[in-house]
Amino acid sequence: MKLPNDIVVPFYIDEAQVRGRLVRLGSELNQILVNHSYPPIINRYLAELVTIGVALSTDTKQEGLFTLQITGGQIIKMMVVDVTSEGEVRACAKWNEESLNILLEGTNNSPSLRELFANAFLVFTIDLVNKDDRYQAVVELTGSTLSECMHHFFRQSDQVPTGLVVGTQTDAISEDYLAASIILQKLPPSSDFSEEKIEKEIDDWFTDLSLLGTVTKQELLDKNLAPNTLLYQLFHERNIRVLPSREIVSKCYCSRQRIEEILSNFSESDLTDMIIDGKISVTCEFCNETQIFNKTEIDEIVQFGK
Ligand SMILES: [Zn+2]
Known part of the structure; x- marks a missing residue:
């Protein structure tokens, strides 16, 4: 099938102080998934x-990094998506292979969200470039779908009132x-109201929320229905x-320089322990790119770290 462009379309309902965004993802989302070759059940939840x-992260003009993650689960241990203010997205997941296989066998390949993510938490972090303090909200993952879990998260954390379909x-x-999503957020009323x-x-x-509730999955994902038409x-x-609209791209911001910086924080003996066959290789969990450092380069990193 021909995939649609990967975009986010911001919109406002001014009279109600409501802002929203419509997200449609196709080839860039698939690029993220193809890079990893995860099992279908992991792909399904990661795509969502x-x-x-x-949808949650593209609401600011400020430069920074937004991270939404599910962490602490027993079977799926971690699922994380990073979105930069430039619209660059990367994502990855970690799970216990043996426990996942047992669960898949026991549930005829259709485990519930609760079974897959038992004991997990939802964490949303905002790191803005020009601000020293980071915002972070952590809420227990509660619900039978990710969208239910997000609504529980919005109620429990100090987010502005938010409605979301995905x-x-x-x-x-x-x-x-x-994949597609529409998010609505109620901004605080002006003080002179x-x-x-x-x-x-x-x-x-509440009218806007109920209108959002009328959208069908078919409409949301209809490639022939332009985002603006759907919103109107x-x-x-x-x-x-x-x-x-703004473009969303699959892109990891890891670099050799960043990895060198991280390595320079390790002690000389820790770095020595990492050497295999005379070199240190570091693979990025998000994009699977591997950086290799030879003995001379490791010596330089040791000198830099001192
Ligand atoms: Zn990377």
């Missing part, structure tokens, strides 16, 4: 997490993923203002 991560599907032949106006805004917010269809009774 990437889509939610992009859908993914795979092509029966190519097994390519298609009257009580009446604030009440009206809250009513409007959904919110036609509201005064919606759609902004130009």
Whole structure:
């Protein structure tokens, strides 16, 4: 199947102080998944997490890094998506192979989210370039779908009121993923608003949420339905203002220099322990790229770290 462009479309419903974003992901999402060759059950949840991560993270013009992760689970131990303010996305997952196989066998290949992610937490982190303190919210992963878990997360953390829909599907032949999401966020009312106006805004917010709830998975993932058309269809009774779309790309920001910096923090004896066949090789968990350092380069790193 021909995959759509990978984009995020920001929009506003000004009268209700609501902002939103529509995300459609195709080839770039598949690029992330192909790089890893994870089992289908991991791909399914990772595709959804990437889509939610992009929807959640692309709301600021400030430069920084946004990380959404599920961590601490017994079977799927970690699933993480990083999104930069430039729209560059990378993601990876770690799991216990033996436990996952037992669970898949025991559940006829359809384990529930609760079984896969038992005891896990959802963590959302914002690291802005021009701010010293990072924002982080950690909430127990609770729900039977990732979207339910996210709504629980929004209620428990100090996020602005948020509503979200997400859908993914795979092509029966190519097994390519298609994913989409729409997120709505209620901004705080202006301080000079009257009580009446604030009440009206809250009513409007619930109207917007119920309109969002009417979108079908088919509409969300329909490649022939332009994002703007879908948004106008959904919110036609509201005064919606759609902004130009931004591109999302699969890209890892690891570099040889970054790895050298990390290595320079290790002691000389730790670095010596890492040497195999006269060299240290470091593979990035996100993009699988391997950097190799020979003896001379390791000596330079040791000197730099001193
Ligand atoms: Zn990388």
